[in-house]
Amino acid sequence: MFENKDDSSTSIGSLGEFGLIDHLTKNFKIKQKSTVKGVGDDAAVISCDSKKEIVVSTDFLLEGVHFDLSYVPLKHLGYKAVVVNLSDIYAMNAEPTQITVSIAVSNRFPVEALEELYAGIIAAAKTYNVDVVGGDTTSSTTGLLISITALGMVNKGEAIYRSGAKENDLLVVTGDLGAAYMGLQVLEREKEVYKVNPNSQPDLEPYSYLVERQLKPEARKDISGLLKELDVKPTSMIDISDGLSSEILHICKSSKAGCNLFEDKIPLDPQVISTCEEFNLNSTTIALSGGEDYELLFSIKTEDYPKIKANPNLTIIGHITDEKEGIHLISRAGTKIPLVARGWNALKDNG
Amino acid sequence: MFENKDDSSTSIGSLGEFGLIDHLTKNFKIKQKSTVKGVGDDAAVISCDSKKEIVVSTDFLLEGVHFDLSYVPLKHLGYKAVVVNLSDIYAMNAEPTQITVSIAVSNRFPVEALEELYAGIIAAAKTYNVDVVGGDTTSSTTGLLISITALGMVNKGEAIYRSGAKENDLLVVTGDLGAAYMGLQVLEREKEVYKVNPNSQPDLEPYSYLVERQLKPEARKDISGLLKELDVKPTSMIDISDGLSSEILHICKSSKAGCNLFEDKIPLDPQVISTCEEFNLNSTTIALSGGEDYELLFSIKTEDYPKIKANPNLTIIGHITDEKEGIHLISRAGTKIPLVARGWNALKDNG
Numbered sequence: 001m002f003e004n005k006d007d008s009s010t011s012i013g014s015l016g017e018f019g020l021i022d023h024l025t026k027n028f029k030i031k032q033k034s035t036v037k038g039v040g041d042d043a044a045v046i047s048c049d050s051k052k053e054i055v056v057s058t059d060f061l062l063e064g065v066h067f068d069l070s071y072v073p074l075k076h077l078g079y080k081a082v083v084v085n086l087s088d089i090y091a092m093n094a095e096p097t098q099i100t101v102s103i104a105v106s107n108r109f110p111v112e113a114l115e116e117l118y119a120g121i122i123a124a125a126k127t128y129n130v131d132v133v134g135g136d137t138t139s140s141t142t143g144l145l146i147s148i149t150a151l152g153m154v155n156k157g158e159a160i161y162r163s164g165a166k167e168n169d170l171l172v173v174t175g176d177l178g179a180a181y182m183g184l185q186v187l188e189r190e191k192e193v194y195k196v197n198p199n200s201q202p203d204l205e206p207y208s209y210l211v212e213r214q215l216k217p218e219a220r221k222d223i224s225g226l227l228k229e230l231d232v233k234p235t236s237m238i239d240i241s242d243g244l245s246s247e248i249l250h251i252c253k254s255s256k257a258g259c260n261l262f263e264d265k266i267p268l269d270p271q272v273i274s275t276c277e278e279f280n281l282n283s284t285t286i287a288l289s290g291g292e293d294y295e296l297l298f299s300i301k302t303e304d305y306p307k308i309k310a311n312p313n314l315t316i317i318g319h320i321t322d323e324k325e326g327i328h329l330i331s332r333a334g335t336k337i338p339l340v341a342r343g344w345n346a347l348k349d350n351g
Numbered sequence: 352m353f354e355n356k357d358d359s360s361t362s363i364g365s366l367g368e369f370g371l372i373d374h375l376t377k378n379f380k381i382k383q384k385s386t387v388k389g390v391g392d393d394a395a396v397i398s399c400d401s402k403k404e405i406v407v408s409t410d411f412l413l414e415g416v417h418f419d420l421s422y423v424p425l426k427h428l429g430y431k432a433v434v435v436n437l438s439d440i441y442a443m444n445a446e447p448t449q450i451t452v453s454i455a456v457s458n459r460f461p462v463e464a465l466e467e468l469y470a471g472i473i474a475a476a477k478t479y480n481v482d483v484v485g486g487d488t489t490s491s492t493t494g495l496l497i498s499i500t501a502l503g504m505v506n507k508g509e510a511i512y513r514s515g516a517k518e519n520d521l522l523v524v525t526g527d528l529g530a531a532y533m534g535l536q537v538l539e540r541e542k543e544v545y546k547v548n549p550n551s552q553p554d555l556e557p558y559s560y561l562v563e564r565q566l567k568p569e570a571r572k573d574i575s576g577l578l579k580e581l582d583v584k585p586t587s588m589i590d591i592s593d594g595l596s597s598e599i600l601h602i603c604k605s606s607k608a609g610c611n612l613f614e615d616k617i618p619l620d621p622q623v624i625s626t627c628e629e630f631n632l633n634s635t636t637i638a639l640s641g642g643e644d645y646e647l648l649f650s651i652k653t654e655d656y657p658k659i660k661a662n663p664n665l666t667i668i669g670h671i672t673d674e675k676e677g678i679h680l681i682s683r684a685g686t687k688i689p690l691v692a693r694g695w696n697a698l699k700d701n702g
Contacts, residue, residue: 036404037512040605042442042590043408043503045510048399053387057394058451058485058500064492065455091393100409102498104416134409141415147453147498149409152394159396161388238393254391 009110012139021137023111024118028125028132032097034153035131044133046098052153057088063143071187074113076215077146078120084241085150086128087219087294091239092161094154095224098133099125102147104140117144128221160298165236165255169299171318172234172308174220176267177244178283181290182275183207183214209271217294223313230307234298245288245339247297248318249327255299258321261339263331265317288329288339360461363490372488374462375469379476379483383448385504386482395484397449403504408439414494422538425464427566428497429471435592436501437479438570438645442590443512445505446575449484450476453498455491468495479572511649516587516606520650522669523585523659525571527618528595529634532641533626534558534565560622568645574664581658585649596639596690598648599669600678606650609672612690614682616668639680639690 015023025039036045048054061081063069069077082099089096101121105114125132130150165171186207193200204211219239227234236255238247244266252259266287276283299320300308308314318330328336363371376390388396399405412432414420420428433450440447452472456465476483481501516522537558544551555562570590578585587606589598595617603610617638627634650671651659659665669681679687 037510041512041514042439042588043406043445043501045443045505046405046407047507048401048403048405048504050399050401052399054397054399054405055394056397056449056451056485056500056502058453058487058498060453060455060487060489060496060498062455062489062491062496065490088393092396094394098407100407100500102409102411104411104413104496134407136409136411138411138413139416140413142493145411145413145455145496147409147411149407149451149500150394151407154396156398159388161392163392 009112012105012107012109012111012114015111020111020114024114024137025132027122030131031129032131034097035133038131038133039135044098044100046133046151049153051156053156053159055089055092055094055152055154055159056149057085058147058149059085059088061146063145068191069144071191072215074116075120075123078117079124080215080217081146081148082121082124082128083217083219083294085148086130086221087239087241089150089152090219090221090224091237091296092152092154092159093224093234093237094152094159096128096130096150096152098131098151100149101132101135102137103135104138104145106140106143109144128219160234160237162236162238162251162254165251165257165299165320167257167320167322168302169235169320170302170305170316171248171259171261171297171299171320172314173240173244173267173295173297173317174223174313175293175295176269176272177240177287177293177295178272178276178290179210179213179269180217180292181286182272182279183210183212185279186210186275187214207271207275209269210275214292217292219294220296223296226311226313230311232300232304232307234300237296237298240293240295240297241291243289243291244297248339251297251299252327255320256323258323258325259318259327260321261318261329263329265315267315360463363456363458363460363462363465371462371465375465375488376483378473381482382480383482385448386484389482389484390486395449395451397484397502400504402507404507404510406440406443406445406503406505406510407500408436409498409500410436410439412497414496419542420495422542423566425467426471426474429468430475431566431568432497432499433472433475433479434568434570434645436499437481437572438590438592440501440503441570441572441575442588442647443503443505443510444575444585444588445503445510447479447481447501447503449482449502451500452483452486453488454486455489455496457491457494460495479570511585511588513587513589513602513605516602516608516650516671518608518671518673519653520586520671521653521656521667522599522610522612522648522650522671523665524591524595524618524646524648524668525574525664526644526646527620527623528591528638528644528646529623529627529641530561530564530620531568531643532637533623533630534561534563535643536630537561537626538565558622558626560620561626565643568643570645571647574647577662577664581662583651583655583658585651588647588649591644591646591648592642594640594642595648599690602648602650603678606671607674609674609676610669610678611672612669612680614680616666618666618668
């Protein structure tokens with residue numbers, strides 16, 4: 001789906017690899033003062049500060065695995081590819097500063113399509129104040145592949161790991177869960193409708209929040225500052241990319257801890273609830289296993305409870321227990337259900 | 352080509368994504384003291400030193416585009432994937448310190464194949480003393496994709512860019528050129544022979560150097576130390592991944608300079624010369640356009656000439672001129688031939 005609808009189309013081969021890189025990167029502006037040298041040499045150069053630590057994270061996005069270009073506009077894809085990486089940086093309590101972007105494309109993409117993709121990448125870089133400092137552009141035999149590496153900086157000793165959760169800590173999540181996954185279900189359904197009747201005009205209005213969460217997610221750049229303001233330092237933190245249950249398991253495994261998660265505390269948007277009913281899906285299951293929420297999940301000491309309890313951005317959803325107690329969802333009916341990485345199957349198996 | 356010949360084969364699905372990452376990364380040992388946190392969190396954490404700068408480079412390797420598994424053993428592929436990235440770090444005059452490794456694989460690869468690949472990655476990490484600090488493992492619909500990002504450190508202000516070459520500087524190259532490309536020709540020929548007669552036993556002995564340069568290249572980690580010993584600081588530097596002519600053009604473009612390259616000075620291994628004759632190829636063309644040599648190309652001030660002239664690792668192949676004079680190859684016959692990015696075509700067009 002190329003947003004640029006005019007008929008002009010330039011083949012990638014006509015620019016050549018170096019011409020293409022020059023063409024796509026000429027609009028990149030350097031804003032971070034730590035960027036000594038961006039695109040255009042064998043490597044980017046970034047200045048260091050002994051009071052800081054650097055965090056690095058990398059992600060792959062593959063056509064046909066992570067996205068479907070039949071309903072994902074390339075500009076949105078570029079934006080999202082950056083956001084999913086930055087989310088990992090925020091999950092370390094760091095500020096993202098630079099990204100590198102590697103792209104492999106088949107000849108079916110004209111240069112104009114890559115311009116759309118890069119417009120999204122540049123928009124995200126602007127929103128999150130990061131510099132695009134390097135990358136690689138190559139041809140692929142099949143489709144579009146994007147690999148982004150994000151760098152960020154955190155004050156020395158202030159990185160927050162998955163491993164610091166302690167018994168009795170409270171488990172807190174930002175925002176709400178499950179919307180991105182339900183957005184995907186809505187888009188997949190529209191794609192099927194479109195196949196049968198290409199003239200149908202989909203009405204996505206009732207699903208606007210869901211579709212936006214799927215197509216144009218944002219990373220929680222506000223949380224680090226909010227927690228500083230509230231004078232709360234999480235004991236552990238992770239971002240929610242694969243679904244709540246999988247992230248809870250990561251924290252518990254890394255922290256050698258157990259957890260009780262309360263079903264009735266899981267924050268859900270009304271659109272998630274109504275659309276789950278429409279699709280005959282269990283909204284808890286969707287929140288647990290849907291993924292792509294890019295919210296932050298963290299644990300705090302119980303003494304910090306008063307500081308966060310009234311905050312509309314934060315929801316306490318459970319507490320950390322001793323490792324021996326295991327990792328459970330406490331259902332609305334009070335039943336204890338073991339959480340496993342694929343909450344979907346787990347719930348189906350257990351009730 | 353999987354070196355592990357026994358019949359046991361474990362499907363990737365049986366381990367799951369997280370199981371797979373754990374399985375493949377459990378043997379990674381952290382050696383760099385700058386690595387605060389390696390694999391196992393949302394991001395790796397690396398300590399900073401105000402006296403240093405960090406360099407970052409990233410590369411994509413795609414099956415069917417950059418490698419052919421019918422004659423590239425996976426262990427060699429893993430090794431090479433690391434080396435090509437580290438070569439960029441050395442080209443900045445930096446020491447590589449960390450890498451992240453992202454891999455996408457289709458189900459046709461058993462876990463044992465990925466173990467081979469990672470064995471090569473770990474071997475290279477050991478040889479070059481870098482830590483594998485992160486990455487991503489995902490499924491692909493087609494083949495094997497590898498994306499590696501390398502980080503390195505250089506003393507503040509000592510990074511060497513492509514842009515510093517000045518008129519009258521001497522152009523110097525390490526090692527010899529064209530062997531990796533000729534190794535590829537030999538392997539491609541053997542593949543065709545194998546297709547016709549699967550029982551033929553190839554004798555690669557006369558091509559041993561070429562095949563090794565293609566399958567197991569090394570990055571020039573020795574040059575930075577050698578130049579310090581000789582008290583020479585290059586004015587510009589780049590690594591030779593796409594062929595000599597393309598790299599000379601990069602230096603000249605970045606430095607706003609011209610260049611005279613002397614055909615009779617281009618260092619060629621005797622196996623390159625004899626195999627070029629056998630394949631009826633022009634060895635100069637191969638050195639100019641073959642690529643994958645992973646040697647370093649740099650410029651030095653003329654006053655440094657006495658310091659390097661006797662060194663067997665270094666060959667002076669030309670000199671930098673004013674931009675207006677253009678970029679030329681001076682042939683053995685004394686003819687001036689303009690260099691273009693694809694030296695192959697340039698030579699064909701010009702005689």
